[in-house]
Amino acid sequence: MTELPDNILHLPQYQVLGCKSTDDEMHFQVDVPDPIACEECGVQGEFVRFGKRDVPYRDLPIHGKRVTLWVVRRRYTCRACKTTFRPQLPEMVDGFRMTLRLHEYVEKESFNHPYTFVAAQTGLDEKTVRDIFNARAEFLGRWHRFETPRILGIDELYLNKRYRCILTNIEERTLLDLLATRRQDVVTNYLMKLKDRQKVEIVSMDMWNPYRAVGNWREETMTYFETDMPVTNAYTESINRLAKDKNREGRGYSFEVMRARMLYTTKHKKKAPTAKVSPFYKKTIGYGLPDFAEELNYGVDLSTI
Ligand SMILES: [Zn+2]
Incomplete structure (x- = not known):
């Protein structure tokens, strides 16, 4: 297999097939290489590709525009064990339909800005931002x-x-x-x-x-x-000083955000x-x-x- 060139997305494992952009959105169609081995039995190169569709994943904003990656997702059947599977995507958080780097970005930003702000910036809905924040805050609560x-x-x-x-x-x-x-x-x-x-x-x-x-x-x-x-x-x-210090932007924070910021970023x-x-x-x-x-x-x- 040939190595894919790096691309403007800096996701070397993906190949950009096309790009469309509007005033505030950028869309990329990207492809991933075929898997090397069957995820079930480990036999290499015995796949039949079938069925494909473009699945949207959110990514970090570029030049202030929201980014969607349309990943060409294929299904494969392994000739050796007859299993059908859809390979894991590199660099993605599948549960949230976004790139790992966007997920990390939202984790960080949701501690520093109101959910609505982060949602508008990334194109995610507010609930997703809140879910990511909550999971992070819960993790930090267990950690500390x-x-x-x-x-x-x-x-x-x-x-x-x-x-x-x-x-x-x-x-x-x-x-x-x-x-x-x-x-x-x-x-x-x-x-x-x-x-x-x-x-x-x-x-x-x-x-x-x-x-x-x-x-x-x-x-x-x-x-x-x-x-x-x-x-x-x-x-x-x-x-009180701590609360003020952690709430400098003034409004828009929920109590949970303020609590987590006061407890875990200090x-x-x-x-x-x-x-x-x-x-x-x-x-x-x-x-x-x-x-x-x-x-x-x-x-x-x-x-x-
Ligand atoms: Zn197999």
Whole structure:
């Protein structure tokens, strides 16, 4: 097989067959080489091509124009094992019908701009941008596992036109999470699901009368002392600054975007664990993530903000 030349798309594995462009759209018809071996049995060069159609995939904008790649997708039947298959496309995220590089671009841009802006720029619909953002934010949430504090601060913060609930680690001066509302059931539910919640010895919530009346979760889940530590107020200012800093463009961000930006695009406070851990100790971290829990992550470092 001859090697395909590089092309204006910088997708060396694709061959550009044609290009049509309008004021704000560019369309390319592109072809991929035949597969080398059967994806089922591995036998090489025993294919019969049949059926083809152009399938649209979105790509990065070029010169401000939205780009669609019409990929000539073929089906093949293998003479050796009689399987019919449609080969995997290189450089594409099939589930989203877009190039890998566009997917990465949207992941990044959706943290920095409103969904509508990213959608207009790329030609994707807003829901797709949101889906990509959500998947990314969820991944980051699993990746950055914040340690459960000994002294948990629960506070409120006026953000994006509503009162939100903020959770802090008072001893470490870090931000752990933001909840969309300060509604009691939402906060209670969050606390019930808190990992290692038995680690919490003290809960400080100095401004919230409704909470002082609630008993359910604390009796069941943690040793609870009500304190009047005035500590949390000191953070509110830092957290407000952080929120402003991450929302400079002003409007258009959803709460989820602001939350993810505040939690995952800010410096975290990390420390090496104090106790030596036996290499034979089986960790139960799970989540299917690589386990290099060398450092403990205490959350967003507020002392530097
Ligand atoms: Zn085969």
